[in-house]
Amino acid sequence: MENKARTDSPVAAPLSRWGKLRRRLGWMTLFALLAFAGTGFLLLRYAPLPAGATMQSTRIVDTNGQLIASLQGGINRQIAKLSDISPWLVKATLSVEDRRFYDHAGVDLRGMARAAWVDMRHMSKEQGASTLTQQLARNLYLSHERTWTRKLKEAWYAARLEQTYSKDEILELYLNQIYYGHGAYGAEAASRLYFNKSAKELTLAESALLAGIPKGPRYYSPHLHPTEARARQKTVLQAMQDTDQLSEEHAELAAKQPVAVRPLPEEEERSAPYFADYVKKVAIEQIGIDERLMNEGGLTIRTTLDVGMQRKAEAAVKKGLQGGNAALQTALIAIDPRNGYIKAMIGGRNYRSNQFNRVFARTRQPGSSFKAILYASALEQHSVTEDTRFRSEPTMFYFDHDRQIYRPSNYNDRYFNGEIGLKQAIAASDNIYAVNTIMQVGPEAVIDMARRLGITAPLKAVPSLALGTFPVSPFEMASAFSAFANEGKKNVPIAITSIEDRNGKTLYEAHPRGEQVITPALAYVTTHLLESVFDSGGTAHRVANLLQRPVAGKTGTTDSDAWFVGYTPELATAVWVGYDRGRPITSSEAHRAAPIFARFTETALESFPPQPFPIPEEGVVNVWVDPVNHLLASPDCPNPVLETFLAGTEPTESCNVHRSSEAEQGNGYGGNRSMWKKFRRWVGI
Incomplete structure (x- = not known):
């Protein structure tokens, strides 16, 4: 019986070859996962963090490589302990930047999931979910490109920072690292720049204003955009209220409290400061260069400006405004019509006292x-x-x-x-x-x-x-007139030709865009007519002696504005003179724009030989016209004038009033003898 029971017991069937393989793969996968997890743990726990990025100045150079501006050559940073920073600034920063800072391990998984979902829905990488620790990791070790690779590295470095430092140490590092605009890095430097006080003395209202700046240091600058800065301050106060850091009553009081922002200290005099600001704006807002990379990434920005022409423009403006009211303002922009390159730019009389660039102001009637x-x-x-x-x-x-x-x-x-x-x-x-x-x-x-x-x-x-x-801006007027100067082809104005990183890698390269917007014939006939403003009786006749080359242009005068927009084949320039608040200009002030244009144009092109405006091969007709009856002049018309027409619009009927018998016999206006006679009379022989 015992033997039978033993015989009837179930016996495991031997594993098939496929079963054995599956078992081995399972064990191998398990060991690989354990090894991966162990390696990750060891790296996360013990791998050293890389050295923080070294800040380098960004150089803006002119078309010949001459330095125009060096952005943040000396970093304005003053290290402060967390205990020496106002608690209001700490609370405001955490409320608006990372509400769960003390609850996560460097990466907010809920926030990342939400951001990933939004990105997938919109097929973009615009949604941010970076914790304060991740921002610190990005600022210390990474670029600001929006890629998934960078996001993964950022998360790893953030987790490593959390393993290395305490929460308060990370918060202190962040508040000493973050960029607050106008060259100020860290809370202490920013507090002294904006409020002339230490970070420890910041009030609630000041802290909320300051905490709102890092999201967009230029856009939320209380100097450049005070309205947006105050709106951002209210957003921060609301965030503090939402996180129970502030009562509704205190938030409302802080929002109403006036904040005295200290004027920016005078900067060292630099060449073309308005242009340098414009270049920075174009790089950030149009090309997409990150602002932190712009200020400390060691970029080289090659521009279209000619420092020599810029100095000639500054000299012409200084002489043109000499002896006038100190409040009288001006703007000048010069563009090479052949390629759209901006060669000179003056946005106002004194950059130190007022950084507003009037070249782009659409507040004045042309x-x-x-x-x-x-x-x-x-x-x-x-x-x-x-x-x-x-x-x-x-x-x-x-x-x-x-x-x-x-x-x-x-x-x-x-x-x-x-x-x-x-x-x-x-x-x-x-x-x-x-x-x-x-x-x-x-x-x-x-x-x-x-x-x-x-x-x-x-x-x-x-x-x-x-x-x-x-109202039209000087920038638009100069750009429009450049098409007349360039035989009807308009090139989009360009300020930046290329941007290179600190290693010489090209990040951006301009590709000039031109379009034939009017015919060469129309551009020439318009130019021919605009040359008349320098003739006797013309509104710019008084400055004709300052110019030694073919020039066309047009004056413009209103009760509060004086303009001159003109050009040669090499340079199109718009000059505006007036007062910022639309105050009426005097008769003498109304005559200051044209001399500025003339002096600048002649001196800026002094190394270029005078060039006539090219006559198109077709589409333009020059004919002699009787000034009395406006018909085609006969050989005996006493005072004929040579006029220029678009082909098909010229007079076709000949003058009979002064026609001689010789002309009636077939040797009139079209005859060779008559034309030779007319030519001799014209040249005075």
Whole structure:
């Protein structure tokens, strides 16, 4: 019985070859996971952290490699113990940056999951979930690129920091490392920069303002953007209230409390400071360079500026404003029309006292300088030609289906009280002629021309548009006129040509973009007409002696603004003079813009031989016209003038009033003998 029981007991079947393999793979996987976990634990526990990144100055250089500015050459940092930092700043920072700082181990898994979900939904990497420890790790050891590789490294370094330091030590490191704008690193340096006091003395309102800056040191700067800085302060106070660090009553009181922000200390005088600020803004906001990398990453930013031309511009502005009211402001921008390179930029009279760059201000009316765009549109539509006549006298214009009346007037109420042609109207800046023109071509066509030339400022389709009554920035005006200078091809203005990191790796390289926005013929005819402002009787005749080369341009004068926008084939420049608050300018102040333009243009191009504006191979016709009846001149017309037309718009009927019998026999205007006679009369032989 015993033997039978033993025989009936179940016996395990031998494992198949596949079963044995599965068992071995399972054990191998288990050992691999244990080994991986053990290695990770050892690395996390004992692997040394890398040395923190060494800060280097970013260099902004001109087109020839000459230094324009060195960003954060000396780092403004003063180390402070956590006990020497206001508790309000500590609470504000934790509330807005990392509410669960004391609860996580360096990485907030809940926050990461939420951010990953948002990123996947939107197919982007924009959602942030970095803890305060991760931010510290990124600032110390990593770049600011938005990649998953960087995020993983950041998480590992954060966990390693948590293994190495206590929470309070990490918080102290963070508050001494973080960038608060304007070169200030750390709470102590920022407190002294903005409030002229130690970090320990910061009030609740000051702490909330300061804690809001690191999210966007430029955008939330109380110097550059005070409104945004105060709004961010309220966000911080709300975060403190949400985390029970502050009562609603105290939050409201702090939000209403005025905060006295200390003016920025005077910086060392540097070349082209307005341009340097613009370059930094373009690099950060348009190209996407991280602000911390910009300030301490050792970049080399190569720009289009010519320091030599910049100094000529500064000298011309200084001389042009000499002896005037100290509050009178100015702006100048010069662009190479052939490639769009910005060669010189002055945003104001004194950068130290006011950093506002007026080159980009859309607060001033361009006045009659806008007429160049008007007449280009009219010429293109064949609405007017050089020979078109309108009466210069007080006139009422009806528009909007005759429901509205517009009564323009000339400057100082000066009129010719007779018919004048386009060239004379441009030279004298006759407003009545301009409004007659826009009534012919239509304001919509003028706006279309302005848009093609690169003007994006708001414009309305009304008759006063002809007189430049809608604000446009000097930047836009110089850019628009550059198309006239470059045979109708407009190049997008460029300030930065390339950006290299500290190792010489190219991070960005510009690719100039040009577009033929008007025909070469139209650009030439417009230029030919704009040259007349320097002729006798022209609004810029008084500065003609300062120029020794072909130049075209247009003055512009309003009650509170003086403009001159002009160009040569190599340089298009806009100059504005006026007061910041729109205060009226005097007659003498109204005449300061043109001399600044003339002195700058001539000195900036002194090493370039004078170049004529090239005549297109087709599309332009030059013919002799009788100035009395505006017909093709005959050989015997006493005072013929040579006029320029777009092909197809020139007069076709010949003058019969002065025609001789010889001309009637076939040797008139088109005959060789007559043309030779006309040429001899023209050159005075």
